[in-house]
Amino acid sequence: MADVMTPGLATGRLPAEALAENFEDLHPALTPHEAVVAADRCYFCHDAPCVTACPTDIDIPLFIRQISTGTAEAAARTIFDQNILGGMCARVCPTEDLCEGACVREIAEGKPVEIGRLQRHATDTLMARQGHPFERAPSTGKRVAVVGAGPAGLACAHRLAMLGHDVVLLEAKGKAGGLNEFGIAAYKATDDIAAREVEWLMGVGGIELHTGQILGESFQLEELAGSFDAVFLGTGLSGVNALGVAGEDLDDVVDAVRFIAHLRQAKDMTALPIGRNVVVIGGGMTAIDAAVQSKLLGAQNVTLAYRRGRDQMGASAYEQDLAASKGVNLMFNVQPKEAHADADEYLAEIELEYTADDGSGLKGTGETVRLPADQLFSAIGQTLTLDAGLELDGRKIAVGPTGRTSREGVWAGGDCTPGDDLTVVAVAEGRDAAMDIHRTLMA
Amino acid sequence: MADLTTDFLGIKSPNPFWLASAPPTDKEYNVRRAFEAGWGGVVWKTLGSEGPPVVNVNGPRYGAIYGADRRLLGLNNIELITDRPLETNLEEMARVKADYPDRALIASIMVPCEEQAWKDILPRVAETNADGIELNFGCPHGMSERGMGAAVGQVPEYIEMVTRWCKQYYDRPVIVKLTPNITDVRKPALAAKNGGADAVSLINTINSITSVNLDTMSPEPSIDGKGSHGGYCGPAVKPIAMSMVSEIARHEPTHGLPISGIGGITTWRDAAEFMALGCGNVQVCTAVMTYGFKIVQEMISGLSQWMDEKGHRSTADFIGMAVPNVTDWQYLNLNYVAKAKIDQDSCISCGRCYAACEDTSHQAIAMSEDRTFTVIDEECVACNLCVDVCPVQDCISMVPMEPGQVDPRTGKVVEKEYANWTTHPNNPGAVAAE
Numbered sequence A: 001m002a003d004v005m006t007p008g009l010a011t012g013r014l015p016a017e018a019l020a021e022n023f024e025d026l027h028p029a030l031t032p033h034e035a036v037v038a039a040d041r042c043y044f045c046h047d048a049p050c051v052t053a054c055p056t057d058i059d060i061p062l063f064i065r066q067i068s069t070g071t072a073e074a075a076a077r078t079i080f081d082q083n084i085l086g087g088m089c090a091r092v093c094p095t096e097d098l099c100e101g102a103c104v105r106e107i108a109e110g111k112p113v114e115i116g117r118l119q120r121h122a123t124d125t126l127m128a129r130q131g132h133p134f135e136r137a138p139s140t141g142k143r144v145a146v147v148g149a150g151p152a153g154l155a156c157a158h159r160l161a162m163l164g165h166d167v168v169l170l171e172a173k174g175k176a177g178g179l180n181e182f183g184i185a186a187y188k189a190t191d192d193i194a195a196r197e198v199e200w201l202m203g204v205g206g207i208e209l210h211t212g213q214i215l216g217e218s219f220q221l222e223e224l225a226g227s228f229d230a231v232f233l234g235t236g237l238s239g240v241n242a243l244g245v246a247g248e249d250l251d252d253v254v255d256a257v258r259f260i261a262h263l264r265q266a267k268d269m270t271a272l273p274i275g276r277n278v279v280v281i282g283g284g285m286t287a288i289d290a291a292v293q294s295k296l297l298g299a300q301n302v303t304l305a306y307r308r309g310r311d312q313m314g315a316s317a318y319e320q321d322l323a324a325s326k327g328v329n330l331m332f333n334v335q336p337k338e339a340h341a342d343a344d345e346y347l348a349e350i351e352l353e354y355t356a357d358d359g360s361g362l363k364g365t366g367e368t369v370r371l372p373a374d375q376l377f378s379a380i381g382q383t384l385t386l387d388a389g390l391e392l393d394g395r396k397i398a399v400g401p402t403g404r405t406s407r408e409g410v411w412a413g414g415d416c417t418p419g420d421d422l423t424v425v426a427v428a429e430g431r432d433a434a435m436d437i438h439r440t441l442m443a
Numbered sequence B: 001m002a003d004l005t006t007d008f009l010g011i012k013s014p015n016p017f018w019l020a021s022a023p024p025t026d027k028e029y030n031v032r033r034a035f036e037a038g039w040g041g042v043v044w045k046t047l048g049s050e051g052p053p054v055v056n057v058n059g060p061r062y063g064a065i066y067g068a069d070r071r072l073l074g075l076n077n078i079e080l081i082t083d084r085p086l087e088t089n090l091e092e093m094a095r096v097k098a099d100y101p102d103r104a105l106i107a108s109i110m111v112p113c114e115e116q117a118w119k120d121i122l123p124r125v126a127e128t129n130a131d132g133i134e135l136n137f138g139c140p141h142g143m144s145e146r147g148m149g150a151a152v153g154q155v156p157e158y159i160e161m162v163t164r165w166c167k168q169y170y171d172r173p174v175i176v177k178l179t180p181n182i183t184d185v186r187k188p189a190l191a192a193k194n195g196g197a198d199a200v201s202l203i204n205t206i207n208s209i210t211s212v213n214l215d216t217m218s219p220e221p222s223i224d225g226k227g228s229h230g231g232y233c234g235p236a237v238k239p240i241a242m243s244m245v246s247e248i249a250r251h252e253p254t255h256g257l258p259i260s261g262i263g264g265i266t267t268w269r270d271a272a273e274f275m276a277l278g279c280g281n282v283q284v285c286t287a288v289m290t291y292g293f294k295i296v297q298e299m300i301s302g303l304s305q306w307m308d309e310k311g312h313r314s315t316a317d318f319i320g321m322a323v324p325n326v327t328d329w330q331y332l333n334l335n336y337v338a339k340a341k342i343d344q345d346s347c348i349s350c351g352r353c354y355a356a357c358e359d360t361s362h363q364a365i366a367m368s369e370d371r372t373f374t375v376i377d378e379e380c381v382a383c384n385l386c387v388d389v390c391p392v393q394d395c396i397s398m399v400p401m402e403p404g405q406v407d408p409r410t411g412k413v414v415e416k417e418y419a420n421w422t423t424h425p426n427n428p429g430a431v432a433a434e
Helices: A016-022 A032-040 A049-053 A060-068 A072-082 A086-092 A104-109 A115-129 A151-162 A193-202 A221-227 A256-265 A285-297 A317-325 A423-442 B028-037 B086-099 B115-126 B156-169 B186-194 B235-250 B268-276 B286-291 B295-310 B352-360 B385-389
Strands: A143-147 A166-171 A207-211 A230-233 A253-255 A277-281 A301-305 A329-331 A334-341 A347-357 A362-372 A375-378 A410-412 B006-008 B011-013 B017-019 B041-047 B062-066 B072-077 B104-109 B132-136 B174-177 B199-202 B206-208 B211-213 B218-220 B230-233 B259-262 B279-284 B338-342 B365-367 B373-375 B396-400
Touching: A016 A285, A032 A060, A032 A115, A049 A060, A060 A072, A060 A115, A072 A086, A072 A115, A086 A115, A086 A193, A086 A423, A115 A193, A143 A151, A143 A221, A151 A166, A151 A193, A151 A207, A151 A230, A151 A423, A221 A230, A230 A423, A253 A256, A256 A285, A256 A375, A277 A285, A277 A362, A285 A301, A285 A317, A285 A375, A301 A334, A301 A362, A317 A329, A334 A362, A347 A375, A410 A423, B006 B279, B011 B104, B017 B295, B028 B041, B028 B086, B041 B086, B072 B235, B072 B286, B086 B104, B086 B115, B104 B115, B115 B156, B132 B156, B156 B174, B156 B186, B186 B199, B186 B235, B199 B235, B230 B235, B235 B259, B235 B268, B259 B268, B268 B279, B268 B295, B279 B286, B279 B295, B286 B295, B338 B373, B338 B385, B352 B365, B352 B385, B385 B396
Parallel strands: A143 A166, A143 A230, A166 A207, A230 A410, A253 A375, A277 A301, A277 A375, A301 A329, B017 B041, B017 B279, B041 B104, B104 B132, B132 B174, B174 B199, B199 B259, B259 B279
Antiparallel strands: A334 A347, A347 A362, B006 B011, B062 B072, B072 B230, B206 B230, B211 B218, B338 B396, B365 B373
8 A cells, every 4th residue: 555655656645535635625615604794795896896807707796796685596697697607717716816806805904705705606506406597599590610618619609509509519528628627626626517517508508519529630620611600719728838858758757737637537536646756847827736736646745846936926826825735845946957767767856957037037047956756747838739720929829809810700719819828718708709700690 | 990880860870881671681580690791770671560471472572684794783572571470570679689789770660551550560669679660651562552562652641641650659760761653752751751750761662574574475573474563673773762862852841851871772882872962871682682791891891991081080971962962954054064085095996985976976986997086076065975885984084174265066165154054045034144
C-alpha cells in the first residue's frame, strides 16, 4: 500500500475516504437559511457595479432580491436569461475578480455579498425542482452548425435553439461540456455537475449533438459553411505551449491540461498515479488546479514554479491562497532550465533558474536551484491549432464585437477568440454571437 | 457616574427601566429573575376579577414582522390578561414585593366597567403592598369584545369614571394605560387626568394583522385557519408611540401629567428619547420577549454613559427636554435652508441615494461614469431621503446654509430671521407681521 512517502509515481497514496473528502465541494451549497442571511446583505445598488463586472451582465441585485423574497426559481430565471451556464459559472467564476470584487460591501467592509454562492443556490434550486425553464420559439427553418460543445458553443446553441433555429452541435471529444467537463478542478464541479448541466441545457430541444467530430479531420469548415445557414466556432485552444527545455520529452513531464482532464474523468481516484514530488510550471488557473489536485491526491511535496512575481500571476490572490492553504509551495521568479532523469531514464529533478527583470524584460540570472521531481506538469498556456483560413488577431481568431469572423456566415467565440479565457466570457460570447446570427438570418 | 434612580409618582426604582404588563411579568418566577437581571420595576401582568380564570387560545398567540437578517421589528399578540387565578397572582406579588422592596411593583388591572368590580379588587391589590396600579384600558383584542380594555380606553367618559372609582377606593398612585386605537390621544389622556389619575402610560398595542398565509389564506397568527387582529408592538411602533407621548406632553391641559413611556423601546437610546419627550420612566416588553431580561444591562450602562457625556447627574435633568422643540408644522422656520452633502471618503458608491433622488425626489444627485455621486445644489430641497436610504452612517449629511448665502435652487438670499407659514405671503390666511 502506497502512502505519501512512497518514491516515484504511485497510486492510492491516500485511502479512498480521504480522497473523497479532499475532493468535496470547495464551496458547499448554501443552506436555505444561509442563503437568506447572505441575500439580506445585498444593498440593491443602482446600476450595480457587480452587474457591470459580470461578463454576462446578470442582474445580480434583482436575483438576490428574488432569493430574499422566497422565489429562488424566479432568481434562477433572471440568471439563466443572461447566462444559461449560470450553474457552472456560480462554481467556477473567479468572483473575487468579477462581481464580488466590485461589490460595494467589499469597499465598505472588505466582505462582499456572496454572489457566487447565492447564484448557485438559485440555479441549484431551479435545476432540482423543475425541468428546463425555457420554451423554444416556433421553428424558423434555419439550420446552424455549432462547432465545439464547450461553454461558448453550448451557450450559442441554446440561445439559437430557443429562438427557433435547428442546431447541429459538433464536438471533437466523446462528450459535451468542454473545459467544464475536462478542465477545472474537480472540487469545483462535484456531483457530475458539468454533465448534468449539459443534459439540462439540451432540454430546450432542437439541438442535435454529434460527438467525436473533429474540425479539419471529420469535416471541413468549407462543408459546414456550404450546408448550414450559419456556423459558430467555439473550438477552444487544443494545443499546448512547449516548455522549450532539455528533458521535456521525458515520460513524466506532462501537459497539465491532460492531467486535469484525466483526473476529471477518473471513476476511481485511488487508481490515479501521482508523484511524491510534483512540480508545476506556470502561473495561471490551470497551474493552480494541477498543483492543488496533486496535493489532494497525496503528493508529499508540490511546488508551483512561476517565472514572474506573485502580483503578476494570472491566478487570483484567492486562488494563490487556496493553493498555499492546501500545502502547495509557491515559488516566484524561477523558470525551468532542464529536466534531469535518473539512471533509469525516469524524471528525477527539475533545474530552475532564478529570473529578474531589470526593465529590459525578464531574464535568467544564471543562479539555479534543483528540486526533486518525479512528475512535472506544464501549464504555460494553450494555443489555437485550428487552421481554417480565418483571419487571426495575434494567435487567436479575429472577431468583431458580436463574434463575426473574417468569413461571412461564420462566427466564433470562447477561448479561440481574443479576450479572457473564462467560462463566463465564453458564455457571453456564444450568446452574443447567437443573437447576431439570429438577427442576420431573420433579416 | 450618573444616578439612574427614578422617582415616578413617589415610587422609587433604581433605574427608569420597568417591564410592561405582559407575558414576561405573568408570574413570580419571571419577575424574580427580571429583578435579579436588574430591572427597576415591573408592571404585573393584568389581573382580572375573581372567578373562573380567563382562557387563551391553544395555538399561536404571536405574529411578527422582520427586517434584514430576520431581526424582529414588530410583534403582535392575541394573548389575553393573566389566565392564572387572582389569588395566586396576589400571593406571588406580595412575596416578590417583600423580597424586593427597592423595586417598583405595579398591579395592572382590568375588570368590568362596574363600580362594584373595582371596589372588590382594589383592597385585595392594596394588601399585596404593590406600589401602585395601572388601569389596562388598552388591550385591543378579546377583552375589548367583553367591554373591557380598549373598549373603555376608547370612551373618555368611561376612563374618567373608572379612574375616579380607583382614586376613591385605592390610596396609592393610579396610572391609566392608554390605547393608541383612537384618533386623538389627548382626549383620553385628559379624561384620565380629570378622573384624578396620577399618570398615564402609553401606548398599549395597535390593532394589527402581521401577515396573511398565502397557502391557507388565513391571517397570522392563525388558529385553525382563522385569524383575529392582535396588538402590535415592538420597534416598528416606536414612532407612533413617541408622537402620542409628545402630544400629551405639550398639550396645555395635559402638560405636566406624568407619563410612563411604552412602545418599541429596545435600547437605552430609545428610552432616552421617550424620556426627553416627557416620560418619567419607560416600560419595555417586546425587546425582552426577543432577547431576554439581560438587555437591561445595556440599557443601564448606555444611559449612564450618555448622561455622563452630557453632564446629566439624574434622569430628572433631561426628562422633558425635547418637549419645547415639538411644534406644529406651521411654526417651522421656512428660512432654514440646508443642502445634502456626500462625504466621498465614506461613500461606497452603492448609488441608492441616486436611485431614490432620481426616481422619487428632486433629481438632485449626479452620477459620474466612475460612480462618484454628488449633490446638485441647484435642485436639492434637503428632503433627507438620500440620508435615509444611505447604508453608511454619516456618509450623507444635511448642511445648513449660512444667512447671507444665496440658495442656488431659488436664487434667494438665505435670511437670518425666523419666518414661518403663518406669515408667509403664499398663505391666504397669513397674518401681516405688524
